[in-house]
Amino acid sequence: MNGRLTRILAPIVLLLLLLAAWELGVRGFNVRAFILPAPSRIALAFISNIQLLGWHGVVTLLEIVVGLLLGAIGGILLAISVFYSPLLDKALYPLIISSQMIPVFAIAPILIVWMGYGLWPKVTVAALISFFPLVVNVSDGLREPTEESVDLFRSLGATRGQIFRKLRWPACLPTLFSGLKVSATLAVVGATIGEWVGAHQGLGYLMLQSNARLRMDLVFAAILMLAILGLSLFGLLRIIERRVVHWRAPRKDVQEV
Amino acid sequence: MSSSLLQVHDLSKHYRQRGINVHVLDRLSFALEGGTWTTILGPSGCGKTTLLKILVGLERADSGTVLVDGAQVPQLGSIAYLPQHDTLLPWRDALGNAILASEIDGRSLKEAKREAIELFEHFGLGGFEFVYPHQLSGGMRQRLAxxxxxxxxxxxxxxDExxxxxDPLTRATLQTWLLEVWSELRKTVLLVTHDAEEAxxxxxxxxxxxxxxxxxxxxxxxxxxxxxxxxxADLVARKTALLDLLLVSGGA
Structure with a gap:
């Protein structure tokens, strides 16, 4: 079969098979809807509540995007400063690593106390969880150019600023985008956690409310909406990545037989 | 002697590597005349790259002087340097790579591009201006560099090498090509190699x-x-003599 066609069809077929098994399982074993709703029921709940989901989805999306932006900018700036200041590197890096051992779940309630129930605690959780991959990836990316490339620039009399702008920054873009894609998925998690801990709007809030009312179909519909948001964001980043890092040699998929 | 474009006098260099003191250059002196092609030939690992880095100003010698046009070096930016390995920027097309120096100097980019396109045309890279390095063959990449x-x-x-x-065939083609370019532009070249025939x-x-x-x-x-x-016969005889000299000094 055609490789491209397989790549598109294979996951769709698998998903359909899983959904069919789910549907049949629920009907066959007579599982009640407040325990596990059938996919058809979730789809119905999704369509009939599309306005509600859309409204809460916009709130959550805003938290995700603002959180990701702040986390990304912070992560990139931190990586650059750590790269250029060995002292800062020694002082900060252990702290940054240690900070990642603290579960965000533990910080979220504190943020609610400090910042209230609005947008900012969720944005902060999303930013905190999404900055780390960028710190790591941008740090690695800035070290990507070989000593000889740096020598070439220095031999031409380039300033440190020129070496950064014309060599290190472009060289770090591929890893930056890899980090950004990981961060985007984390930001979705972060915003949802922020909403679970305390909110009066957003998909996380909708999930908790529906869960409490045993409206399991709506819980799943909210999860579906969240997945759609996350995938769209990921897809958007891939499109931007292809435009920015267009010079990268296409990777051939190597198949092991 | 004072008219020489590059004067190297009594250059010595040591460095420490894993606690061991390595003596790399020992009171090296020579001079280059403007518009000539000089080749440094030496056994592998004899310190050729270190010498180039000192001449360019990337490293400092322990003692001795380097004068370019009578002025004291190391002054970064006064000598054009081509490092040993591929240093083309993968995110720039061929033209963008070619004008890098002009960009760093802050010269007019329009002028630099016009000049680069002319050279591309003249030296067999015509039509490749907007191609990215990963799309070029090894020989083409080296021409571009x-x-x-x-x-x-x-x-x-x-x-630097x-x-x-x-591969030998591309290498032979590029030697001829390089000579053509040089004959027209008449720059002062210092080439480092361990290939006696190339020298x-x-x-x-x-x-x-x-x-x-x-x-x-x-x-x-x-x-x-x-x-x-x-x-x-003359070239082969000279090559044999040079190889003998290298073998004696290399001791291998």
Whole structure:
């Protein structure tokens, strides 16, 4: 079969098979809807509540995007400063690593106390969880150019600023985008956690409310909406990545037989 | 002697590597005349790259002086340097790579591009202006890197084994090509190689270095007319003599 066609069809077929098994399982074993709703029921709940989901989805999306932006900018700036200041590197890096051992779940309630129930605690959780991959990836990316490339620039009399702008920054873009894609998925998690801990709007809030009312179909519909948001964001980043890092040699998929 | 474009006097260099003191250069002296091609020939690991880095100003010698046009070096930016391995920027097309030096100098980009396109046309890269390095063959990439070095508009070009990584056929083609470019542009070139034939084919003068610590072992003029025939008896005899010299000093 055609490789491209397989790549598109294979996951769709698998998903359909899983959904069919789910549907049949629920009907066959007579599982009640407040325990596990059938996919058809979730789809119905999704369509009939599309306005509600859309409204809460916009709130959550805003938290995700603002959180990701702040986390990304912070992560990139931190990586650059750590790269250029060995002292800062020694002082900060252990702290940054240690900070990642603290579960965000533990910080979220504190943020609610400090910042209230609005947008900012969720944005902060999303930013905190999404900055780390960028710190790591941008740090690695800035070290990507070989000593000889740096020598070439220095031999031409380039300033440190020129070496950064014309060599290190472009060289770090591929890893930056890899980090950004990981961060985007984390930001979705972060915003949802922020909403679970305390909110009066957003998909996380909708999930908790529906869960409490045993409206399991709506819980799943909210999860579906969240997945759609996350995938769209990921897809958007891939499109931007292809435009920015267009010079990268296409990777051939190597198949092991 | 004071008219020489590059004067190297009594250059010595040590460095410490894993706690061991390595003596790399030992009171090395030579001078380059403007518009000539000089090749430094030496056994692998004899300190050729260290010498180039000192000349360019990337590293400092322990003692000795380097004068470019009578002025004290190291002054970064006064000599064009082509490092040994591929240093093309993958995110720039061929033209963008070629004009790098002009960009760093803050010269007019329009002018630099016009000039680069002319050189591309003239030296067999015409039509490849907007192609990215990963789409070029090894030989093409090296041509581009050399054009970039010529376009730096520095009085002296230092080339660190620019053809070392190429297969023999591409290498022979590029030697001819390089000679053509040089004959037209008449820059002062200092080439580093460990290939005696390449040294004799291209240069006006061959400086033979000894094993580490490198000192000047022989300063040999090559007064044969160009283009030279690599099969001619004279060239083969000279090559044999150079190899003998290298073998004695290399001790391997």
């Amino acid at each position: 050399l054009i970039r070095t010529f376009l730096a508009h520095r009085p002296i070009l230092l080339l 620019p053809l070392g990584a190429l 004799l084919l291209l240069s006006d003068r061959v400086l033979v270095l000894s094993e580490r610590p490198a000192s000047l072992q022989r300063d040999q003029a090559v007064e044969l007319p160009r283009p030279r025939d690599r099969g001619s």
